[in-house]
Amino acid sequence: MPGLFAEVRDGGQVWRGAAGVADLATGRPVTAGLRHRVGSITKTFTAAAVLQQVESGRIGLDTPIGQYLPELVPGERGGAITVRMLINHTSGLAEYLPYAYPSLKAFPALADTGPQSLDDHRLTRFHRTELIGMGVGAPAVGTPGGTPGVYSNTNYLLLCELLEQVTGTTAERCITRNVIERAGLRDTGFPTGPDVDGPHSRLYEAWFGMIDPPRDHSVHDMSWVGPSASLISTVADLNRFYGKLLAGEIVSPSSLAQMQRTVPVVSQEGRTIDYGLGLHAMEGGPGQDVFWGHGGTVWGGGALAMIRADGRRQLAVAVNLQRWNRLDSSGRPQPHPIDGALAALYRLAMFG
Known part of the structure; x- marks a missing residue:
């Protein structure tokens, strides 16, 4: 792991650390304040x-997406x-990434994968509706509302389209104005290039x-995920955001309760997690x-942000290497000492 940085909050106490x-x-060297x-x-x-728009009456949480975007998700x-099924990944819509990046196979069946698409598409400008079409047109991964759900970026690109339709502005501007600025985040925003x-x-x-050796992918056109996964932030801003969210300062207490209603969802790594509406739960x-x-x-980076249910204890951590695990003969990622080191950090930061 070349570098790692983190911020842990415990009530009024704040610890920041960086290594590598x-x-x-x-x-x-890395420092704890990097974007x-x-x-x-x-x-x-x-x-x-999206939940803010539900509160205003512009979106119905249990309204079919076909009523809003019939051209993108047609028919039955x-x-x-x-809308709820999109937010909690129980729509049954497939992930579009294996179709946008042909040499990358979906998790966890990686035996025939290859990295060539990453370089081929470094500066490719994807169109959101094109990516949605790939996911909607792919074989379904479940029935609508069925569990366990399957994590899919297709769901959140559709939510971005929905936000644009009901607000009359871009999803990036909507999220910036109503969430990022409301939380008072000064170092968080969407990339402009x-x-x-x-x-x-x-x-x-x-x-x-x-x-091998790992390649620098810090310059990469983020239209491959769009405003569903392209934010740039700091560990301090992430902790501030989740603190404001659980304090009821971003969405109403009733909306927060909806966000914390979980269902089982299979992650892209093949693990089953308890997933709500844009949040997942983790127990120690x-x-x-x-x-x-x-x-x-x-590509090349990762982050995790977690907050205790009472809002007092928080962790935000960022790493600058991804997919360090090698694959076994069946194409499954093998355990690596980095996994154990990160797990130990999480336990210490979250539970003391």
Whole structure:
């Protein structure tokens, strides 16, 4: 792991730490204040923006998406898939990524995968409706409302389209104005190009040992995930956001309760998690508190932000290497010491 940085909050106490380098070529160290691509942590921001529109009466949480976007989810599926099913990944819509990046196979069946598409599409400008079409047109991964759900970026690109239809502005502007600015986040925003603005780390992608040494992917057009997973933030801003969210300052208490109603969902790594509306729950073990938050990965980078249910204890951590695990003969990622080290950090930060 080239570099890692984190912030832990316990009531009024704040700890920030960093280790390693932000640039392998120069040896520049990482610091705790760096800006970072936070991937699918963006989904909590998107879900909050949608729930604000539910509160205003512009969106019905249990209204079929076909009533809003019949051209994108037509026919019976449009009538069966509700807005809630998109937010909690129980729509049955497939992930579009294997179709947008042909040499990348979907998790967890990685035996025939390859990294070539990553370089081929570094600066490719994807159109959101094109990506949605790939996911909607792919074989379904479940029935609408069925559990366990299957995590899919297609769901959140549709939510971005929905936000644009009901607000008359871009999804990025809607989320910025109603969520990011409401939370008072000064170092969080959507990219305006393929670069990360401000002080940041390089992002190194290993693709399960097939890219050796890992390659810098910090310059990458983020239209491959759009406003569903492209936010740039800091560990301090992430903790501030989740603190405001659980305090009822971003959405109403009733909307927060909806966000915390979980169903089983199979993650992209093949694990079953308890997923709500843009939040997932993590427990530390018998008798230990529940934490809420989200993780995220991009090409070369990752982040995790979690907050205890009472809002007092928080962790936000960022790493600048992704897919360090090598694959076994069946194409499954093998355990790696980094996994254990991160798990130990999470336990210490969250539970003491």
